[in-house]
Amino acid sequence: MYTIEQNKSLKPYNTFGIDAAAKYYSEIRAVEDFRELIAEKKLSGEKKLILGGGSNILFTKNYDGLVIRNCIPGIEVVSEAEHAVIVKANAGVVWHQLVLWAIERNYGGIENLSLIPGYCGAAPLQNIGAYGVEIKDVFYELEAVNMHTGELEKFSLADCQFGYRESVFKGKLKGQFLITSLSLRFIKLNSPHAFSQYRFRTEYGDIKETLGQMQAYDLSIKAVSDAVIKIRSSKLPDPQKIGNAGSFFKNPVISKAQFDALVAQYPVMPSYLQKDGSVKVPAGWLIEQCGWKGKVVGNTGSHATQALVLVNYGKATGNEVWQLALDIQQSVKEKFGIEISAEVNVI
Ligand SMILES: Cc1cc2nc3c(=O)[nH]c(=O)nc-3n(C[C@H](O)[C@H](O)[C@H](O)COP(=O)(O)OP(=O)(O)OC[C@H]3O[C@@H](n4cnc5c(N)ncnc54)[C@H](O)[C@@H]3O)c2cc1C
Numbered sequence: 179m180y181t182i183e184q185n186k187s188l189k190p191y192n193t194f195g196i197d198a199a200a201k202y203y204s205e206i207r208a209v210e211d212f213r214e215l216i217a218e219k220k221l222s223g224e225k226k227l228i229l230g231g232g233s234n235i236l237f238t239k240n241y242d243g244l245v246i247r248n249c250i251p252g253i254e255v256v257s258e259a260e261h262a263v264i265v266k267a268n269a270g271v272v273w274h275q276l277v278l279w280a281i282e283r284n285y286g287g288i289e290n291l292s293l294i295p296g297y298c299g300a301a302p303l304q305n306i307g308a309y310g311v312e313i314k315d316v317f318y319e320l321e322a323v324n325m326h327t328g329e330l331e332k333f334s335l336a337d338c339q340f341g342y343r344e345s346v347f348k349g350k351l352k353g354q355f356l357i358t359s360l361s362l363r364f365i366k367l368n369s370p371h372a373f374s375q376y377r378f379r380t381e382y383g384d385i386k387e388t389l390g391q392m393q394a395y396d397l398s399i400k401a402v403s404d405a406v407i408k409i410r411s412s413k414l415p416d417p418q419k420i421g422n423a424g425s426f427f428k429n430p431v432i433s434k435a436q437f438d439a440l441v442a443q444y445p446v447m448p449s450y451l452q453k454d455g456s457v458k459v460p461a462g463w464l465i466e467q468c469g470w471k472g473k474v475v476g477n478t479g480s481h482a483t484q485a486l487v488l489v490n491y492g493k494a495t496g497n498e499v500w501q502l503a504l505d506i507q508q509s510v511k512e513k514f515g516i517e518i519s520a521e522v523n524v525i
Contacts, residue, residue, distance in 0.1 A: 179207075179211070180204045180205060180206050180207070180211045180214070180215055181204065181205075182202055182203070182204045182215075182218070182221070182244075183202070183203045183204070184201065184202060184203075185199050185200075185201065186199060186200045186202075186203035186245070187199050188200055188203075188229075188232070188237060188241070188245065191229060191232045191245075191247060192229075192232035192233075192235055192236075192237060192423075193231070193232055193233040193295060193417035193421060193422065193423055194232075194235075194236055194237075194417075194421045194422060194423050194490050194494075194496070194499065195417075195421035195490050195492075196236065196237045196421070196490065196494070196495065196496045196499070197495075198237035198238075198239060198240050198241060198496060199240045199241070200227075200240070200241045200243075200244070200245035201224070201240070201241065201242050201243055201244070202221060202224060202243065202244040202245070203244070203245045203247070204244065204245075204246055204247070205246075205247045205249045206246060206247070206248060206249060206250065207249050207250055207251065207270070208250060209250070209323060209330065209358050212246065212323055212328075212356055212358075213323070213328045215244075215246065216325065216328065217328075221244050224243045224244045225242070225243035225244070226243055226244045226245075226246060226325065226353075227241055227243065227244070227245050227246070227353075227525065228246050228247075228248055228299075228356050228357075229245055229246065229247045229248070230247070230248055230269070230270075230296050230297035230299050230300035231272065231273075231295055231296040231297045231300070233295035233296040233417065233423055233424065234296060234300065234304065234423055234424070234521070234522055234523055235423065235522065235523045235524075235525060236423060236496050236499055236500060236522050236523070236524045236525065237496045237525050238495075238496035238497050238499075238500045238524060238525065239496065239497070239525075241525065246356070248269045248270050248297065248299045248356065248357075248358075249270035250268040250269050250270040250299075250358060250359070251268055251270050251271060252267075252268045252271065253265060253266070253267045253268070253271055253275075253276060253279055254266050256361060258366075260366075260369065261365060261366055261369050261371065261372040262363055262364065262365055262366060262372075263285060263363070263364050263366055264318050264361055264362070264363055264364075265280070265285070265361065265362055265363075265364060266359050266360070266361040267298040267359065267360050267361075267362070268298065268299075268358065268359045269297060269298055269299025269300075269356075269357050269358050269359060269360070270297055270298075270299065271297065271298045272296075272297060272298075273291070273294055273295070273296050273297060273298055273301055273306070274292065274293055274294065274295070276288070276298055277289065277291060277292050277293075277403065280364055280399075281399050281400050281403055284366070284367045284368050284398075284399065285364035285365065285366060285367070285399075286364060286365040286367045286372075286376055286399045287311075287315070287316040287362065287363070287364040287365060288311070288313075288316060288362065288364070289399040289400075289402045289403040289406070290308060290309040290310060290311040290379050290382070290385075290402060290403075290406055291306060291307070291308055291309075291311055291313070291406075292403040292406040292407050292410070293406065293407050293410045293411070294306050294308060295417065295424070298359075298360045299356075299357045299358070299359075299360065300357070301313050301360060302317065302320055302338060302340075302345055302347065302357065302360055303345055303347045303348055303357070304343045304344065304345065304348055304521065305338075305340040305341065305342070305343060305344060305345050307342075307343070308406070308410075309379065309382040309383050309385060309406055310379045310381065310382035311379055312340070313340075313362075314335065314338070314340040316362045316363055316364065317335050317338070317340070317360075317361075317362060317363075318335075318361040318362055318363045319332055319333060319334055319335075319361045320332070320333050320338070320357055320359060320360045320361065321333075321357070321358050321359045322347075322355035322356060322357045322358060323355065323356045323358055324354065324355060325353070325354055325355060325356060326354070330358065331355070333346075342428065342429075342431070342458075343428050343521050348523075367398075367399060378397050378399075378402055379402070380397070380402060380405075383409060384409050385402065385405050385406065385409070388405040388408055388409055389401060389402070389405050392404065392405060392408070413483060413484060414484060414487065415481055415483075415484070415487060415489060420481075420489050420490070420491070421489060421490030421491075421492075421494070422481070422487050422488065422489045422490065423488075423522045424487060424521075424522075425461070425462075425484075425486045425487060425521050426486060426487065426488040426503055426520060426521065426522050427461040427465075427486060427503075427506075427507075427518045427519065427520055427521055428461065428518070428519055428520070428521045429458050429459060429460055429461045430458070430459055430461060430464075430516050430517065430518050430519075431452060431456050431457065431458045431459075432456065432457055432459060432516060433456055433457070434455055434456065434457055436457075436515070436516075437449060437457040437459070440514060440515075444467070447459065447463070448460050448463050459516065460486075461486055461510075461518045462484065462485045462486035463485075464510045464513075464514055464516060464518065465480060465485040465486060465506055465510060465518075466485040467513065467514075468506070468509040468510055468513050469509075470485055470506050470509070471485035472485075474491065475498075475502050475505075476494070476498055477490065477491050477492060477493045477494035477495075477498055478490055478491065478494040478498050478499050478502050479491065479502070480502075480506065488502060488503060488506075496525075500524060503520060506518075507519075
């Protein structure tokens with residue numbers, strides 16, 4: 179069952195803590211709820227927005243339509259082989275709860291993605307990633323309801339067209355599907371054979387160093403997860419204390435020729451060579467070079483330790499944050515000739 183509320187403040191439902199209102203607001207706990215909701219006569223002409231944990235969204239104005247918060251609960255094992263298991267998490271499961279659930283059972287695959295905020299339903303939308311792992315690496319399939327027909331459809335890895343912080347649901351199929359469940363393939367590390375073959379991803383960020391500090395000499399997914407949690411908690415501002423949506427911009431990917439020209443001018447410019455020969459440049463570094471790191475602009479600003487994270491110091495409107503983002507974008511363009519684009523979904 180669901181209820182429909184009117185003129186509902188979305189402040190508790192977005193990690194930026196922006197006080198925008200939804201004309202209509204409803205929470206669903208089953209696929210059937212969604213079908214009944216979209217069949218409601220009074221809502222038929224309304225535009226619709228799906229919300230999960232609200233950790234990757236910026237409301238620049240009130241939402242003149244129906245906001246549907248996807249709270250469908252439940253995690254289940256759908257099939258099991260000797261060394262692997264397919265696990266289905268419904269869209270309303272908090273992502274980190276799924277990580278903890280997997281670690282408890284010694285199922286390897288998503289420990290590097292510990293502590294990423296948000297719900298499982300939104301995780302494939304931008305192919306969440308951290309510390310060398312992306313959701314596409316463990317993806318099996320997902321189910322989504324077509325917003326127009328109400329039909330449940332399955333999407334394979336190829337169908338999702340995952341890229342760096344991208345998927346078909348952020349591109350061509352934007353706003354057309356409600357993701358209802360996500361199935362992932364984990365490795366059963368209780369099996370000695372699987373454990374010996376398993377590739378722990380510790381070469382990214384400070385994971386190795388942190389494991390050393392923690393004196394975690396026996397490698398396990400729990401140890402890797404604890405290290406990731408420790409690093410993230412020390413580096414990223416906690417949205418409970420200071421409103422933010424994590425990295426506001428994506429890291430731009432530029433051509434080798436453009437990179438070579440820039441590095442001649444800025445020899446310390448960090449970079450990551452991509453398989454296709456292009457070069458990824460950390461947006462945080464570009465923003466910092468433009469003087470934005472730690473800068474406070476009214477009620478908003480770029481965070482003091484993470485230039486890429488834009489924050490709400492308490493009373494910011496979505497428009498203030500967006501204006502800051504546009505100003506940062508423009509100065510990076512002027513200084514480096516590079517376009518940085520928003521990772522956050524701006525509404
Ligand atoms: C402190 C912090 C750190 C972060 N670190 C990372 C990180 O390391 N890596 C990373 O990749 N991201 C990171 N993020 C971003 C964010 O956590 C992820 O993008 C997350 O998957 C968003 O989930 P959500 O449920 O909060 O999505 P929401 O913000 O609720 O929604 C995001 C988008 O998905 C759509 N959507 C939501 N649910 C559904 C659904 N069921 N079906 C269809 N569309 C849907 C929404 O309409 C919206 O466009 C971070 C955010 C914060 C605040």
